Amino acid sequence: MLENTIAAIRPLDGSAMSAARELQARLTKPAGSLGALEDLSVRLAGLAGTCPPPLPEPAAVAIFAGDHGVHAQGVTPWPQEVTAQMIGNFLAGGAVVNAFARQAGASVTVVDVGVATPLPGPVPPTGDPDTLAPVPVPGPRTGDPDTPDTSGPGPRTGDPDTAHTSGPAPGAPRLVEARVRPGTRDLTVTAALTRDEARAAVETGIRVAEELIAAGAGILLTGDMGIGNTTPSAALVAAFTGADPDAVTGRGTGVDDETYRRKVAVVRRALDRHRPDPADPLGVLAAVGGLEHAALAGLILAAAAHRIPVLLDGVIAVSAALVSAAFAPDAVGAMVAGHRSAEPGATVALRHLGLDPLIDLGLRLGEGTGALLALPVVTGAARVLHEVSTFDAAGVAEK
Numbered sequence: 426m427l428e429n430t431i432a433a434i435r436p437l438d439g440s441a442m443s444a445a446r447e448l449q450a451r452l453t454k455p456a457g458s459l460g461a462l463e464d465l466s467v468r469l470a471g472l473a474g475t476c477p478p479p480l481p482e483p484a485a486v487a488i489f490a491g492d493h494g495v496h497a498q499g500v501t502p503w504p505q506e507v508t509a510q511m512i513g514n515f516l517a518g519g520a521v522v523n524a525f526a527r528q529a530g531a532s533v534t535v536v537d538v539g540v541a542t543p544l545p546g547p548v549p550p551t552g553d554p555d556t557l558a559p560v561p562v563p564g565p566r567t568g569d570p571d572t573p574d575t576s577g578p579g580p581r582t583g584d585p586d587t588a589h590t591s592g593p594a595p596g597a598p599r600l601v602e603a604r605v606r607p608g609t610r611d612l613t614v615t616a617a618l619t620r621d622e623a624r625a626a627v628e629t630g631i632r633v634a635e636e637l638i639a640a641g642a643g644i645l646l647t648g649d650m651g652i653g654n655t656t657p658s659a660a661l662v663a664a665f666t667g668a669d670p671d672a673v674t675g676r677g678t679g680v681d682d683e684t685y686r687r688k689v690a691v692v693r694r695a696l697d698r699h700r701p702d703p704a705d706p707l708g709v710l711a712a713v714g715g716l717e718h719a720a721l722a723g724l725i726l727a728a729a730a731h732r733i734p735v736l737l738d739g740v741i742a743v744s745a746a747l748v749s750a751a752f753a754p755d756a757v758g759a760m761v762a763g764h765r766s767a768e769p770g771a772t773v774a775l776r777h778l779g780l781d782p783l784i785d786l787g788l789r790l791g792e793g794t795g796a797l798l799a800l801p802v803v804t805g806a807a808r809v810l811h812e813v814s815t816f817d818a819a820g821v822a823e824k
């Protein structure tokens with residue numbers, strides 16, 4: 426499955442890109458005045474192979490969750506159980522990603538690809554795990570903005586009339602149980618994963634992407650949840666870019682100075698021990714990656730193979746994108762960098778990929794939150810090519 430996906434990835438379509446550039450030049454605005462949106466619209470046309478490219482909708486966020494053996498080295502202040510507990514929060518609709526997904530009209534799919542502890546129960550029914558059809562996209566909440574609406578998904582709904590109905594509510598987040606193993610091994614001691622485990626997680630990401638696309642998704646957004654996962658993210662960025670651990674390790678959820686120094690030393694030790702070869706992406710993933718990184722790399726590859734844009738979130742996503750690009754350099758054509766995470770490794774990875782982030786708000790949450798905030802920018806870039814008049818058609822004089 427991995428090899429077939431890689432083989433299907435092709436460069437952007439040059440004639441659709443030329444058509445988009447020419448159309449941009451004829452629209453009723455000064456040339457270049459939409460800045461980065463113009464380049465983005467050209468890339469979207471090249472990816473779709475048509476001008477104008479389809480609007481990137483509906484949007485689907487896939488949150489891959491995993492735990493990390495390196496947690497034992499004290500690289501994060503948070504207990505490992507928080508990964509599973511946050512899955513409960515995602516499924517209940519109470520996390521930041523849920524709020525932003527409701528705002529953006531995106532569906533949310535949570536994938537347990539390698540959590541180490543039991544998920545909190547009871548979890549909402551998920552249906553047949555073999556059929557991953559996405560739930561309908563939730564509509565915006567309606568009603569007087571001054572009186573908070575208590576209908577629809579969300580943690581504080583408590584509507585007594587609907588509290589006991591069975592089955593997920595329309596638009597409710599969905600769980601896919603695809604645990605490859607209960608967390609990675611400690612990468613300072615041994616390889617985090619076997620090659621087979623890394624491959625299984627990559628193929629889980631491919632499968633989730635293909636089912637979301639088959640169900641109609643026009644854009645995929647990356648999400649992640651995994652206490653400790655900024656440590657393997659830094660190791661992946663260092664492995665693929667050659668940057669020093671000092672330059673790519675950040676404070677993650679917010680570690681103190683002592684923990685930060687320990688974290689840099691852990692990343693350095695992992696690289697010294699494994700000496701990962703960037704020409705062998707599966708080997709790098711197995712040595713120093715995470716299960717959610719592997720699955721995200723698969724999701725990105727599948728989006729590229731199906732010529733659907735994939736909107737990247739923070740440092741976990743962009744470190745996984747380095748894996749995808751090492752498997753298939755042309756996969757970069759499908760990637761849109763949603764935002765610049767505060768983690769320094771994200772900027773190093775984005776530079777290596779040649780991607781400029783759309784927004785820069787100092788976010789460092791993960792979950793897919795930065796990608797969701799950037800979604801209207803991507804839609805806007807495509808919409809301009811559909812809806813804006815040319816100088817000729819509108820009777821506006823050119824300079």
Ligand SMILES: O=C(O)c1ccc[n+]([C@@H]2O[C@H](COP(=O)([O-])O)[C@@H](O)[C@H]2O)c1
Pocket residue numbers: 500501502503649650651652653654655656676677678679738739740741766767768771788789790791792
């Ligand atoms: O998206 C980011 O760039 C990002 C930056 C810092 C932290 N996070 C999130 O915080 C968790 C990892 O942080 P840590 O400190 O436990 O390594 C994990 O659940 C990530 O989703 C995410």
Ligand SMILES: Cc1cc2nc[nH]c2cc1C
Pocket residue numbers: 503507511649650651678790791792
């Ligand atoms: C509370 C919490 C929420 C998160 N969301 C993504 N990573 C996270 C890490 C923590 C600790």
